[in-house]
Amino acid sequence: MSAILNGTAVLARLDKLDQGVADATKASGDLGGDVDIGWMILCGALVFFMQAGFALLETGGVRAKNAGSALAKNLLDGAIGAILYYLVGYAFSYGVSTNPNSFIGSARFALKDAPTTEYATFFFQWTFVATAATFVSGAVAERL
Numbered sequence: 001m002s003a004i005l006n007g008t009a010v011l012a013r014l015d016k017l018d019q020g021v022a023d024a025t026k027a028s029g030d031l032g033g034d035v036d037i038g039w040m041i042l043c044g045a046l047v048f049f050m051q052a053g054f055a056l057l058e059t060g061g062v063r064a065k066n067a068g069s070a071l072a073k074n075l076l077d078g079a080i081g082a083i084l085y086y087l088v089g090y091a092f093s094y095g096v097s098t099n100p101n102s103f104i105g106s107a108r109f110a111l112k113d114a115p116t117t118e119y120a121t122f123f124f125q126w127t128f129v130a131t132a133a134t135f136v137s138g139a140v141a142e143r144l
Contacts, residue, residue, distance in 0.1 A: 033117065036120075037117070037120040040120040040121065040123070040124045041120055041123060041124070043124060044120075044123045044124040044126075044127045045127075047124075047127040047128060047131060048078075048127045048130065048131070050131050050134075051074065051077075051078055051127075051130055051131055051134055054074065054131070054134045054135070054137075054138055055070070055071055055074035055075075055134070057138065058070045058073075058074065058134075058137065058138040058141050059071055061138070061141060062141050062142050063142065066141070066142055070137075070141055073137045074134055074137055077130055077133040077134050077137055078130045078133075078134075081126065081129050081130040081133050082126055082130065085122075085125070085126045085129050085130075086110060086111065086122075086126075087109060087110050088109060089126075089129060090108065090111065090114075090122050090125065090126075091105050091106070091107060091108045091109040091110075092104040092105055093105065093125065094108070094118070094121070094125075095107045095108040095109070096108065
């Protein structure tokens, strides 16, 4: 008989624990979305640090007189890439289109009408755009 009472007590405690977890989840709001955004920003920053690594690699591969121009090209890759990706690139990649069969997006130029939850996605994708542009910069070092 005491085993049945102990089993009932355990079930009652599990119900209380389940209710506590539900209350904590409700109080935390959308914690999962916040963690996702933080993770995307962290990963984007790590990808952007690749930009510095490629700048050092490219600078080491050119003559000393061209080191300044190699570093300037890498800096401009990131800066101009950010502006252009903000103005048109993100809209082409992820913008909503009125035509379901369209190849590129036709809305959200300069992030207009984009929800704030997409800003982290924009940053993450821009870091890859900037890094890809740096590949070309390194490939044409001392050739242009």
